[in-house]
Amino acid sequence: MLPVYRELLAAEPRLAMLVFSGDVDGIVPVLGTRRWIRALELPLAAPWRPWTSATGAAGARGAAARCAPRRACAPLS
Numbered sequence: 001m002l003p004v005y006r007e008l009l010a011a012e013p014r015l016a017m018l019v020f021s022g023d024v025d026g027i028v029p030v031l032g033t034r035r036w037i038r039a040l041e042l043p044l045a046a047p048w049r050p051w052t053s054a055t056g057a058a059g060a061r062g063a064a065a066r067c068a069p070r071r072a073c074a075p076l077s
Helices: 002-011 030-039 069-076
Strands: none
Touching: none
């Protein structure tokens, strides 16, 4: 997939991406996501940090968007 993302970014350098990876994701764990992002060799706008909301961690479960949509989407507002 890295070549596809590199092609997209070459075609549109201002393309913004949000990479969301759940802490208990059995398919692509957080460490795998962080390695993939590093492999793109792009400058980071901000360092990695957990998403939080007023009630706690926003992405506290892999199914956050389904189980707690308001909390999961809080960092986007």
